[in-house]
Amino acid sequence: xRAIVGGIIDRYKPAASQSDPVALDSxxxxxxxxxxxxxxxxxxxxxxxxxxxxxxxxxxIGQDM
Numbered sequence: 001x002r003a004i005v006g007g008i009i010d011r012y013k014p015a016a017s018q019s020d021p022v023a024l025d026s027x028x029x030x031x032x033x034x035x036x037x038x039x040x041x042x043x044x045x046x047x048x049x050x051x052x053x054x055x056x057x058x059x060x061i062g063q064d065m
Contacts, residue, residue, distance in 0.1 A: 001041070002053050008034050009060045031061060 008030045015023035038054050 001038075002049070002056075005034055005038070005053055005057050009057070012061070 008027070011023075012027040012031060015027045035057065038050070038057060042050050042054060
């Protein structure tokens with residue numbers, strides 16, 4: 001899960017900085033999906049990695065979603 005989150009964030013940052021509307025739209029949809037997945041996992045699991053991964057996601061993305 002950490003690798004998925006990291007990969008999506010790595011794709012999002014260049015798309016946002018280059019103002020590529022197609023890549024940015026695709027990346028934002030991916031961000032939304034991974035955020036929803038993290039929320040589902042968090043609702044059913046109290047494992048530390050879930051909270052760490054969610055915190056990393058929010059730290060990297062902030063209010064961009």
